[in-house]
Amino acid sequence: MKRSKAQRKKSRAGFLFVLPWLIGIILFFLQTVFKLIRYSLCDLKIVQGSGFVYEKLGKGIFTNFLDAFTGDALFPQKLMESLSDMLYRIPIILVFSLIVAIILNQKFRGRGMMRTIFFVPLLISSGVIASIIKTSLTSTVMGGDSSNNIFNATLLINMLYEFGLPDNLVNTIGSMVSNVTDLVWQSSVQIIVFIMGLMTIPATYYEVAQVEGSTAWETFWYVTFPAVFPYIFVNLVYTVIDHFVSYDNGVMKYIMDTAYKDFKYSYASAMMWIYFFIIIVTLAAAAGLISLISPVREKKKGDRKNGRRKNG
Amino acid sequence: MDAERTDNSKTANKRQDVSNIGVSPLYFLGKLVWSIVRFLFLLGMAFVILYPIFYMISMSLRDSIDMYDASIVWIPRHFTLENFKLVFTAMDFLPALKNSAVITVVCTALQVLVCATTGYGLARFEFRGKKLLLLIVIFTIIVPPQMVNLPNYLLFSDFDIFGMIHAVTGAETTFSMLDQFSTVFILAALGQGIRSGLFILIFYQYFRNVPKELEEAALIDGCGYLKTYRQIMLPNAGGPIITVIVFSAVWYWNDYYTMTTFFTNIRTVSVRLSGLSNSLTSLMGNDAYNPYEIMTIQQAACLVCLVPIFILFAVLQRRFSRSILTSGLVG
Numbered sequence: 001m002k003r004s005k006a007q008r009k010k011s012r013a014g015f016l017f018v019l020p021w022l023i024g025i026i027l028f029f030l031q032t033v034f035k036l037i038r039y040s041l042c043d044l045k046i047v048q049g050s051g052f053v054y055e056k057l058g059k060g061i062f063t064n065f066l067d068a069f070t071g072d073a074l075f076p077q078k079l080m081e082s083l084s085d086m087l088y089r090i091p092i093i094l095v096f097s098l099i100v101a102i103i104l105n106q107k108f109r110g111r112g113m114m115r116t117i118f119f120v121p122l123l124i125s126s127g128v129i130a131s132i133i134k135t136s137l138t139s140t141v142m143g144g145d146s147s148n149n150i151f152n153a154t155l156l157i158n159m160l161y162e163f164g165l166p167d168n169l170v171n172t173i174g175s176m177v178s179n180v181t182d183l184v185w186q187s188s189v190q191i192i193v194f195i196m197g198l199m200t201i202p203a204t205y206y207e208v209a210q211v212e213g214s215t216a217w218e219t220f221w222y223v224t225f226p227a228v229f230p231y232i233f234v235n236l237v238y239t240v241i242d243h244f245v246s247y248d249n250g251v252m253k254y255i256m257d258t259a260y261k262d263f264k265y266s267y268a269s270a271m272m273w274i275y276f277f278i279i280i281v282t283l284a285a286a287a288g289l290i291s292l293i294s295p296v297r298e299k300k301k302g303d304r305k306n307g308r309r310k311n312g
Numbered sequence: 313m314d315a316e317r318t319d320n321s322k323t324a325n326k327r328q329d330v331s332n333i334g335v336s337p338l339y340f341l342g343k344l345v346w347s348i349v350r351f352l353f354l355l356g357m358a359f360v361i362l363y364p365i366f367y368m369i370s371m372s373l374r375d376s377i378d379m380y381d382a383s384i385v386w387i388p389r390h391f392t393l394e395n396f397k398l399v400f401t402a403m404d405f406l407p408a409l410k411n412s413a414v415i416t417v418v419c420t421a422l423q424v425l426v427c428a429t430t431g432y433g434l435a436r437f438e439f440r441g442k443k444l445l446l447l448i449v450i451f452t453i454i455v456p457p458q459m460v461n462l463p464n465y466l467l468f469s470d471f472d473i474f475g476m477i478h479a480v481t482g483a484e485t486t487f488s489m490l491d492q493f494s495t496v497f498i499l500a501a502l503g504q505g506i507r508s509g510l511f512i513l514i515f516y517q518y519f520r521n522v523p524k525e526l527e528e529a530a531l532i533d534g535c536g537y538l539k540t541y542r543q544i545m546l547p548n549a550g551g552p553i554i555t556v557i558v559f560s561a562v563w564y565w566n567d568y569y570t571m572t573t574f575f576t577n578i579r580t581v582s583v584r585l586s587g588l589s590n591s592l593t594s595l596m597g598n599d600a601y602n603p604y605e606i607m608t609i610q611q612a613a614c615l616v617c618l619v620p621i622f623i624l625f626a627v628l629q630r631r632f633s634r635s636i637l638t639s640g641l642v643g
Contacts, residue, residue, distance in 0.1 A: 017434075020503060035463040128586040133368070181360045184360055237513060
């Protein structure tokens with residue numbers, strides 16, 4: 001009886017911790033969500049004098065949703081492009097950012113400076129600056145070709161040509177370099193989050209591993225990976241939304257243009273919900289795949305021996 | 313501490329079947345090769361990342377005459393600081409800087425506080441509906457902020473909480489919350505700021521993986537839940553706190569869409585930056601319009617906008633390395 005009272009007190013305390021955020025959710029987020037649902041189920045029109053007017057849709061309340069697949073040739077196509085692009089992007093970004101984070105967590109001279117440098121993409125790519133640099137770089141003598149990248153490899157490619165390398169090789173190197181560049185510019189948040197995860201590992205763990213003579217590979221799987229694992233999910237969520245919700249994304253651009261240029265806000269809301277549902281499914285599938293490599297199962301084996309586990 | 317023992321015994325189990333290569337010369341050779349590879353890799357990355365920065369510096373320091381000369385690639389022939397002077401007048405820089413600084417500092421502080429508290433509550437307590445709340449956290453991250461802007465704008469343009477304000481004060485009409493700093497402050501304070509969901513997730517994952525012992529000891533010693541959180545859990549969460557400060561500050565500093573949704577008179581640095589080419593054209597008059605000149609001034613403006621937030625990171629970065637010590641206490 002006493003115990004359940006204490007438990008009740010604890011759960012009430014937990015609720016109080018969450019309360020401010022919950023108020024915000026109820027006041028702002030849920031209102032917004034309901035409004036967006038309402039928009040998508042009717043036809044929102046701006047009438048002069050009386051502001052926004054909701055009109056009933058002719059062919060049932062789901063007309064907007066059906067239109068997205070049957071009446072619109074562009075939307076499904078853009079959706080597929082965006083999805084297939086995502087499929088190879090998620091694993092590459094996650095692995096790349098983990099590798100960079102591990103390197104930046106090692107001890108070497110100039111580490112602080114390198115970390116500051118890797119912070120620059122976050123600073124530049126999230127703002128107005130990115131669009132200014134892109135337009136500027138592509139329109140001046142330094143740029144030349146009209147690729148979408150902030151950095152492009154023209155300078156390097158020209159240099160390699162002058163060394164007299166064969167065309168094929170130069171092209172391969174050029175595309176590799178610009179792909180890597182793309183990666184760096186898209187993974188600075190993930191790198192910082194992974195570094196944070198790595199820093200929760202006490203230095204003593206590595207010392208013990210070294211004294212016990214474990215290989216680098218074993219140290220990675222038994223010390224580094226379990227500590228970083230919880231943040232793989234964080235980075236997964238971020239990678240997915242960063243790709244899907246960015247202003248460069250074809251689908252997002254299409255939705256925004258429909259909403260704010262054609263003023264078909266209702267149809268845009270309907271497309272947004274479809275898109276939203278697809279993102280959720282993608283995320284759930286990716287999270288499921290990642291949980292397959294969870295260190296928890298390996299820990300469970302250890303559990304029987306040691307009686308407790310470290311990471312959940 | 314217990315977790316450490318786990319690892320000890322695990323590596324001890326491993327010892328039998330792993331040959332000890334810790335002292336062989338091959339090991340040192342491997343280390344040498346690795347540090348060379350690492351150096352080259354980082355050098356390449358640094359070049360790729362800093363390329364636009366060098367470009368900005370080179371552009372901003374040159375007179376627009378240099379743009380017509382194809383032989384000038386990096387080092388300007390007509391060196392000038394005129395671009396920076398123009399930036400300050402055209403952007404109305406100091407008031408914009410003040411606005412940006414107020415919004416960034418206050419919102420970041422509120423966001424860190426609320427997200428850490430929420431993350432802690434979700435990670436360390438069991439209560440009914442917790443799973444649903446976690447799902448909502450993910451939802452808030454995924455819903456595109458661009459779509460939320462219009463409903464939010466409508467909400468704040470005639471602000472009333474479910475008609476409550478109307479009922480209490482008896483005022484006839486609702487009032488507009490637009491063009492006030494408090495709008496973004498309220499959103500940040502209630503965990504609805506820019507990417508708050510992501511920050512809650514970061515704190516959630518962090519607190520969930522902190523060993524229970526420390527907290528339990530504090531509770532047994534008679535610390536209340538709030539005191540345990542404030543005096544033991546929060547001070548040890550240096551890593552996630554600094555991470556979230558960095559993200560939040562950068563995203564508020566760079567934000568353009570939220571600021572233009574809620575404000576028309578309060579202009580932040582990034583809003584000024586995006587309107588720079590227009591204000592330059594009107595400043596110089598149509599006759600003197602020179603796209604190259606505008607380009608050089610824009611690059612100077614980018615640099616000026618980057619500097620404050622860059623300094624913040626360079627300062628925090630030192631703490632970032634230092635917080636290994638504090639999180640070591642917990643782990």
